[in-house]
Amino acid sequence: MVMSARIWKFGDDIDTDVLAPGRYMTAPIATLAAHCLENVRPEFAASVKQGDIVAAGANFGAGSSREQAVEALKYLGVVAIVAKSFAGIFYRNAINLGLPVLECAEADLLADGSMASLDIGSGKLQIAGHAEPVECTPIPDFLMAIIADGGLVTHLEKRFAGETAS
C-alpha cells in the first residue's frame, strides 16, 4: 500500500474564520486559500500537497456557513478530513462539494506529519508504521452517492438529466 498522504493534525474547534478569513472573502479562491489556517499554522497553505489529509479533534469547521472553508482546503489539495466530530454546516458543505469527511473516534491516535493511506468507502485509515488501520465511521450511502458524483451540483445534473429522459 502506498502511504502517500501526509497527515496535517489540528486541535479542537478549528473554526471557519481561520479556514477562510473574513477579510479575504471577496477575493478569488487562490488568494483566500493562501491564508487558510494561517492564524493557527502559518506554513500550512504553502506546504500542504495534493493528496494530503487533514486530521483534527472535535467540532472541525465550527462557525459560519461559508463554503470557502471547504473550497480553500480542496484548492490546496486536501483529499479528505478525518476528525473526532464536525460542525454540522461544515459537514454538509464538504459533502456538497465532494470532499470526504470522516468521523473518527480514534482521531487522537493520528500524529502530525505521519504518512497514511485512506480507503474512503470502508473508512479504514492505514498509518505508516501501524499494524492495524484506524477505523473511521463510514459515510452513509445517501451521502456517499453525492460524494461519488463529485458533489451536489453534478449529482443534481444527473438527476435532472434522468427526469427529462424518463
Add this chain to the structure above:
Amino acid sequence: MTAKPLTLAQKLIAKACGREVVNPSEIVIARVDLAMVHDSGGPRRVKPILDRLGRKVWDRARVVVITDHLVPAADDQSRAIQTLTRDWVASEGIDAFHDQMGICHVVLPEQGHLKPGMFVVGGDSHSPTGGAFGAYMFGIGATEMAGVLATGEIWLKVPETILIEWIGRLSEMVSAKDMMLRLCGELGLDGGKYQAVEYAGSAISALSMQERMTLANMTAELGGQVGLVAPDNITADYLHERGIDAGDTGQWRTDADAPVMARHTFDAGSLEPQVAAPHSPANAGPVGNYESIPVDVAYIGACTGAKLEDLRMAASVLRKGRLAPNVKLMVAPASRHDQKTAAEEGIMSVFENAGAEILPNACGICAGYGSSRLGENIRCISTTARNFRGRMGAASSSVYLASPYTVAASAIAGRIADPREFGGSM
C-alpha cells in the same frame, strides 16, 4: 390508540415531509417553505450553479433576498456583488428583496416572513434565529442553497432534541445573551451536537421575541442545528403587529412524554452577567472574572446584539455615565426599522450624546468587513456572537463577548465592568 409523543422538532420536520411521524436518525427529504439568502453567500454564489443546472428558483414567492454583509459597498468587488444581486433578483422576479435594510436574521421576521410551523433554510450560520418563532430554520452553505433553490427540497437527518430549561426569572441587567454565553461556557461549542436544541421554562416564556431571537441565534455557537422556542401569546402578538395570523400555536410544542436526548436545567435567578474571553464563545464566565481588563473599543452591533431591545438595554446604562476617555464606542443598529424606532424613543440620541460612532444597519465588522475593522492589538468588548481569532479585524486583536448592558457599562468604565454597578434600569 394514542398518538406517538413527539418533540417540537419532530413535529415541524414531519409536517415538512408530509408525514405523521419522523424518527431520530432517519434521513428524510423535506419540502422547504422559505429560503433566505444574503449578498455574501447568495446570488453571487448560487447563480452560477443554477445557470449550470439550467434552472430558475423553484418558487419565487418562497425566496427572500437581503443585503447586509457587504453593505455599504466599500470596494469594486463588493459593488459588483451588489449589482449582481439586484440583477438576479429582478431576473428571477423575486419580490421579497430587502436591500440594505438591516441584518438578514432581524429583517426576516421584522418584515413578516416567519411564522410557527414553517420549515426554512437560510444561507447563513445564524439562521437558527428563526427558531424563536417556532419555525424549523437552519443554516446551509451556498451549493446546498442552490440545490434548494432548484428543487425546493433538502435532506436532513432527523435530530434528537436537547431540552434546555431555564427556571426562575432573570435578574435586572441580565439578558438572553448572558444565558447563551453561560450555555456556551457550560456545554461547549459542540454542546448542541448538531441536534435540535429547545429552550423552555418560565424564564424563557417571560422573554420578548427579540430576546428569544438572541437565544435561538446563538444556538449556532452551541453547535445545534436549530434552536427552538415553542410559540405562545408573545409570538402571536409579535406576528399580529405585522398583520400575520400565527394560527394554532398550541400544536407546536414538545409532547410531555416525548423522549429527548438530554435535559439540562439552569436557574435564571442566580445567573450573573457573563463575558466570553478571546478567542471562543465557550471561554465564558461571570463578569467578575474579567473586571480589571481595559478595553479600547465597545461594539454594539450584529443580529445577536443590536436589535431594538439590545439598543434599549445599552442606552439604559449609557444614560448613567459618560464614555471613558480612551474608549471608542461604535453602534450599528441591526435594522433600519429598529434604528427608526430607537430614534423615536430617544435612544439614538443617547448614543450620539455619548460620542458613539453610528454605523450602517449591516453586519459591518462582525463580518470582518469595512473600514472600522479592529486594528493591531485592539481589545474590544462586543455584543456580537463570535470572537474567533481575527474575525473582526487584525489577528492580534482580541474580542470579549457580552450583553448590551455589559458592553455599555464597560464603555463607561474603560474596562470590563459589571452593569449592575450602574444600578437598576430606568
